[in-house]
Amino acid sequence: MKKIFNFSPGPATLPYEVLKQAQNELINWNNLNFSVMEISHRSNEFIDLLQNIKQDLRELINIPTQYDILFCQGGARTQFAAIPMNLLFYNEIADYANIGYWSLQAIKEAKKYCVPNIINPVKKKNGIFYIKKIENWILNKNSKYIHICPNETIEGIAINKEPILQNKIIIADLSSSILAKEINVKNYGLIYASAQKNIGTAGLTLIIIKKDLIFNNHKKRQEIPSVLDYKIISKYNSMFNTPPTFSLYLSGLVLKWLKKIxxxxxxxxxxxxxxxxxxxxxxxxxxxxxxxxxxxxxxxxxxxxxxxxxxxxxxxxxxxxxxxxxxxxxxxxxxxxxxxxxxxxxxxxxxxxxxxxxxxxxxx
Ligand SMILES: Cc1ncc(COP(=O)(O)O)c(C=O)c1O
The missing domain is CATH 3.90.1150.10 (Aspartate Aminotransferase, domain 1)
Structure with a gap:
C-alpha cells in the first residue's frame, strides 16, 4: 500500500493501529465468532463496551461526576436544534458568538427555537483576523447560556485560551478540537462534538453535560422528539433507540489508543x-x-x-x-x-x- 497522508477535515484520518485492530476483529469480536455490528446493544458485552468508553472519556478529559456523558446520533448539527429545545422556551434569550461558518449554522438553527443574541467577536486589522477576548464581549443580561464554537473548522480560527465566564453557562461545539488539548470541563455547562474528526467515525455525537442542566433546569417542551430529549437519553443510558454500535466500537478503540500513547x-x-x-x-x-x-x-x-x-x-x-x-x-x-x-x-x-x-x- 502506498504511504499517503490524509488531511481531510472530517471524516478524518484514523490511527493505523486502530484500523488494523478493527480489521482483525471484524468477523470475530471479543471471541464471540461474530462482529460487533451483529450483537444486540442490550447484550452484556455491548453494555460493557459502552461503560468502558464512558470511563475512558472520564479519564482522558477529566470529566467530573456532576457531568453526564450522553451519546446521540444526527451529528453536531442535530445539537444545534436539540440544545435550545432542551434548555429554553421560544421566547428565551441565549447569547450566540458568531466566530465562523459553524457558529453561524448553529445560530440559524437556534432561531427556530429561541431568541439568539448574536455577538460578532471576529475583527480584522490590517488584513489579519482576530477574536476579541471573551471577557470583553457584551452579553445579554437575560440570556440563559452562551454558545461558542472555539475552533472553527473551515476558517481555522480559534479561541485557544480556555473560556471562563462568571455567572453564564458556556455551551461549546468542540467538534474539531475535542481530545486535541487539555480543557477544564468545569468551565462549561455543555460540550458537544461529532465523532468523525478526533473521536472515531461518523454517526456518533458526544455530549458532556452538567447534570443540573438535564434535571433541574430542564424545560419540558412537549414537541421535543424523545430521541433528542436529554432527560430520556440519560435515563436510557444513551440507548433509548439503537445506538450506532460500530461507531461506538471504533471510538472506543481510538480512546484506548489515545490513552496508550x-x-x-x-x-x-x-x-x-x-x-x-x-x-x-x-x-x-x-x-x-x-x-x-x-x-x-x-x-x-x-x-x-x-x-x-x-x-x-x-x-x-x-x-x-x-x-x-x-x-x-x-x-x-x-x-x-x-x-x-x-x-x-x-x-x-x-x-x-x-x-x-x-x-x-x-x-x-
Ligand atoms: C465545528 C463543527 N461543528 C459542526 C459540524 C457539523 O457536524 P455534523 O456534520 O456531524 O453534523 C462540523 C462539521 O465539520 C464542525 O466542524
Missing part, C-alpha cells in the same frame, strides 16, 4: 509541535500566507493561501501526486486547509512542509 497531556504537546511546524513554514515564506493573528490560529485546522492564487489548484494537484491528500480549503473561503487531528503523525507535517518548500522553489 500518553493521553491528552502527551497529544496536546505533539499537536502544538505539529501546528507550529506548519505555521512557521507559512510565516517564513513569501509565497504562502495565513491571515489569522497567531494567538487565534487553530492547532487542528491550519488554513493558508498562496500569494499567487492562480497556483493553488496546481499546489493541490501536485500535493496529491506526492501523497498529500485533501488539502483543498472549504469552498466558502478557498485556499488550502490542512486538518491535523490527533491521528496525523508529525511525519505527515514534515512531509507537507518539505513539499511546500519544494513547490515554492519550483513555482515561485
Amino acid at each position: 500518553g493521553g491528552i497531556k502527551y497529544i496536546s504537546k505533539i499537536n502544538k509541535k505539529k501546528s507550529t511546524l506548519l505555521y512557521n513554514a507559512i510565516d517564513s515564506s513569501n509565497f504562502y500566507i495565513n491571515k489569522i493573528k497567531p494567538c487565534n490560529r487553530s492547532i487542528t485546522n491550519v488554513t493558508f493561501y498562496l500569494k499567487d492564487k492562480k497556483k493553488e489548484d496546481l499546489f493541490i494537484q501536485k500535493a496529491q501526486e506526492n501523497g498529500l491528500y485533501y488539502l483543498k480549503g472549504h469552498k466558502i473561503i478557498g485556499g488550502i486547509r490542512a486538518s491535523i487531528y490527533n491521528a496525523m503523525p508529525i511525519e505527515g507535517i514534515k512531509t507537507l512542509v518539505n513539499f511546500m518548500n519544494d513547490f515554492e522553489k519550483n513555482y515561485v
Whole structure:
C-alpha cells in the first residue's frame, strides 16, 4: 500500500493501529465468532463496551461526576436544534458568538427555537483576523447560556485560551478540537462534538453535560422528539433507540489508543509541535500566507493561501501526486486547509512542509 497522508477535515484520518485492530476483529469480536455490528446493544458485552468508553472519556478529559456523558446520533448539527429545545422556551434569550461558518449554522438553527443574541467577536486589522477576548464581549443580561464554537473548522480560527465566564453557562461545539488539548470541563455547562474528526467515525455525537442542566433546569417542551430529549437519553443510558454500535466500537478503540500513547497531556504537546511546524513554514515564506493573528490560529485546522492564487489548484494537484491528500480549503473561503487531528503523525507535517518548500522553489 502506498504511504499517503490524509488531511481531510472530517471524516478524518484514523490511527493505523486502530484500523488494523478493527480489521482483525471484524468477523470475530471479543471471541464471540461474530462482529460487533451483529450483537444486540442490550447484550452484556455491548453494555460493557459502552461503560468502558464512558470511563475512558472520564479519564482522558477529566470529566467530573456532576457531568453526564450522553451519546446521540444526527451529528453536531442535530445539537444545534436539540440544545435550545432542551434548555429554553421560544421566547428565551441565549447569547450566540458568531466566530465562523459553524457558529453561524448553529445560530440559524437556534432561531427556530429561541431568541439568539448574536455577538460578532471576529475583527480584522490590517488584513489579519482576530477574536476579541471573551471577557470583553457584551452579553445579554437575560440570556440563559452562551454558545461558542472555539475552533472553527473551515476558517481555522480559534479561541485557544480556555473560556471562563462568571455567572453564564458556556455551551461549546468542540467538534474539531475535542481530545486535541487539555480543557477544564468545569468551565462549561455543555460540550458537544461529532465523532468523525478526533473521536472515531461518523454517526456518533458526544455530549458532556452538567447534570443540573438535564434535571433541574430542564424545560419540558412537549414537541421535543424523545430521541433528542436529554432527560430520556440519560435515563436510557444513551440507548433509548439503537445506538450506532460500530461507531461506538471504533471510538472506543481510538480512546484506548489515545490513552496508550500518553493521553491528552502527551497529544496536546505533539499537536502544538505539529501546528507550529506548519505555521512557521507559512510565516517564513513569501509565497504562502495565513491571515489569522497567531494567538487565534487553530492547532487542528491550519488554513493558508498562496500569494499567487492562480497556483493553488496546481499546489493541490501536485500535493496529491506526492501523497498529500485533501488539502483543498472549504469552498466558502478557498485556499488550502490542512486538518491535523490527533491521528496525523508529525511525519505527515514534515512531509507537507518539505513539499511546500519544494513547490515554492519550483513555482515561485
Ligand atoms: C465545528 C463543527 N461543528 C459542526 C459540524 C457539523 O457536524 P455534523 O456534520 O456531524 O453534523 C462540523 C462539521 O465539520 C464542525 O466542524
